[in-house]
Amino acid sequence: MSKPVLIIGGGPAGLSAAHALAAAGRKSILVEKEDRLGGAPILSGYAKLVPSHEWAKDAIGAMVTRVYPNPNVDVRLNTSVQKFDGTPGNFVATLKDGTQIEAETAIMATGFTHFDSINKPEWGFGTYPDVVTTTQVEQMISSGKGVRCPSDGRVPDRVAILLCVGSRDRQIGREWCSKICCTVSANIAMEIREELPNTNVYIYYMDIRTFGLYEGEFYWESQEKYKVKYIKARIAEVTSDGKRLLVKGEDTLIKRPVSIPFDMVVHAVGMDPNVDNMTLSSVFDVKLNRWGYIDRANTYTTLAQTSRPGVYVCGSASGPETIDDSIAQGHAAAMAAMTFQNAKVTEAAE
Amino acid sequence: MPIHEKSLIRPENLVEHEHLVIEGVDVSGHWSTFIEGRSITDYNEAMQEEIAALPGGENIHRCWQCGSCTNACTVNAVNPEFNPRYWIYLIRLGMEEELLRDKDIIWQCVSCNKCTYACPRDVVPEAVMKATAHWLELKGHTPKSNSTIFDEGFASQVIKTGKIEDGLVLRDYFKATGQSLTQPWLVAMVTGLIKRFPVTYLMKLGIATVFPDKTRKWSKSRAAITEYVEECEAANRKALGLDAKGTH
Structure with missing residues (x-):
């Protein structure tokens, strides 16, 4: 009987890989560093x-x-993997408590880290309590407390959502599009308008990337049904006039500077490489790509392959990814792991 | 020091104090020339709602500023200041002051509807232009345009009698717009008609001019149309926060 597959990370990608393996009758060991499964x-x-x-x-x-x-x-x-030795088919992983696990292959579903808005101080996060992130707004909604200004709990009259916070920004070394924030922001904007019909929501954007079928359901719907306004401007600065937040930038369509009062500013934070990626890279001896995500050896023939044979990657560990694509990649990695013995080891394309 | 490039600044943004002393220094006259900021300091959400409430303005919130309308526009081709895309943006942001700068050209839309066919989002810019011109009139920013005066005279005759009498439409229109009835083109046309038309037909025309024809049993229709028109007008005025009745 073959050894189990080691899956690192219990988010959508890891859960999907574990399910695919289990459904095919293969054993897996799922290692999650937090106290519960589910991921981000x-x-x-x-x-x-x-x-x-x-x-x-x-x-x-x-x-x-x-x-x-x-x-x-x-x-x-x-728990987490502290050491990962051996050869493809005969890996030995050592967990934090010293437990050793034998595994045939490994799937890294180690995910991402939300961008920390502190790294863009000009946009007011950490300075003004009413500047929040999309994650915080998600929590306001999922907790049932509703979208309220953290400073005094009031219902905001006007909300600005700033896109590309921690994405597409060479100044802070984030040269990628985080892929999901446009759609997530449109979704959040609709949820705010649904809960608070008298609250006006403005989205400040450079481009809108609600790709594929999200165009109609999120971008158009947010405008046509929920009257969300999209303004083409990358905001320069968020300050305060003492009462409300002031959002400053250039409205590129009218070539005029704007300085508009808002009650709440939401950062649509991007997907950074997992902060643990340097450690993961050294423990598992896998290469990171130039942006700090786990590198894929090949784009087409071996979808989930890392630079180390027998070690696969799926989901946002290898770059910004949607939940549904992470799930699909989890299946792909499971398939790669299951067919490992038949597969020829493909050299990483440099 | 005087500001040399004043031509680049909107004149109303140049502020000069005739008498001004700052910390004991006399800076009267050009010494105190200030330039007002050109920053936009607020949005007015009511404006889009007002225009969207008028017939034709319903889809304005769909606009994503692609510029297809302006690119397709017949009037823009001859006057680059005529820019539907830009006005839609100003309305959506509530920049009334900026819109009013163009109030004297917005009504020049010729309703060719090329924009309507070009628009990927079905904003129907032609209808939005109509609603905007209507809004400007209702708010009292622009006088009634000649075409509105013509339409009103035309419609009031139809409502009154169920028919129109061409001569009366023209006479009313020229009177309301302060134009002479003896327009050369009109004189030429009438003279031509008199020369060429059979006498019996001319007599019929003459009688119709003195005793305008009426549609029989029109009063019920008139009452229904009048009620409907009043309802629409009252709704429009209410959407703009104006009195239900009254002139602009």
């Missing part, structure tokens, strides 16, 4: 997900319950 959607308290509008705790919760408990999945919470 659960740990960060997301509200309704794109594109299904299901609550995260329902949608991801269902993914959790099908692998935990499951006789084919051995879940280890509150």
Whole structure:
């Protein structure tokens, strides 16, 4: 009987990989460093997900319950892999408590880290309490408390959502599009308008990237049904006039500077590489790409392959990714792991 | 020091104090020339709602500023100041002051509807231009345009009698717009008609001019149309926060 597959990370990608392996009758060991499964959607308290509008705790919760408990999945919470030795087919992973696990292959579903808005101090996060992140707004909605200004709990009259916070910004070394924030922001804007019909929501953007079918359901719907306004301007600065926040920038369509009062400013934060990626890279001996995500050896023929044979990657560990694509990649990684013995080891394309 | 490039600044943004002393220093006259900031300091959400409430303005919030309307526009081709895309933006942001700068050209839309066919979002810019011109009139920013005066005279005759009498439409229109009835083109046309038309037809025309024809049993229709028109006008005025009745 073959050894189990080691899966690192219990978010959508890892849960999907574990389920795919279990469904095929293969054993896996799922290592999660937090005290519960679910990954970012659960740990960060997301509200309704794109594109299904299901609550995260329902949608991801269902993914959790099908692998935990499951006789084919051995879940280890509150731990992480400290050492990873051996050769493909005969890996040995050492966990934090010294436990050794033998594994045939490994799947890294180690995810991402939300961009920390402190790194863009000109946009007021950390200075003004009413400057918040999309994650915080998700929590306001999912907790049932509603969208309120943190400073005094009032209902905001006017909300600005700033896109590309921690994305597409060479100044801070974030040369990627985080892919999901446009759609998530449109979704949040609609949820704010739904809860607070008298609150006007403005989205400040450089480009709108609600790709594919999200165009109609999120971008158009937010404008046509919910009257959300989109302003083409990258905001220069968020300050305060002592009462309200002042959002300053150039409205590029009228070539005029704007300095508009708002009650709440929301940063649509991007997806950074996982802060643990340097450690993961050295423990698992896998290469990171130039942006700091786990590198893929090949784009087309071996979808989930890292630079180390027998070690696969899926989900946002290898770059900004949507939940549904992370799930698909989890399946792809499971498939790669299951067919490992038949597969020829492909050299990493440099 | 005088500001040399005043031509680059809108004249109303140049402020000069005739008598001004700052910390004991006399800076009267050009010494105290200030330039007002050109920053936009607020949005007015009511404006889009007002225009959206008028017939034709319903889809204005769909606009994503692609510029297809302006690119397709017949009038823009001859007057670059005529820019529907820009006005839609100003309305959506509530920049009334900026819109009013163009109040004397907005009504020049010729309703060719090329914008309507070009627009990927079905904003119907032609209808938005109509609603905007209507809004400007209702708010009292622009006088009634000649075409509105013509339409009103035309419609009031139809409502009154169920028919129009061409001569009366023209006479009313020229009177309301302060134009002479003896327009050369009109004189030429009438003379031509008299020369060429059979005598019996001319007599019929003459009688119709003195005793305008009426549609029989029109009073019920008139009452219904009048009620409907009043309802619409009252709704428009209410959307703009104006009295239900009254002139602009």
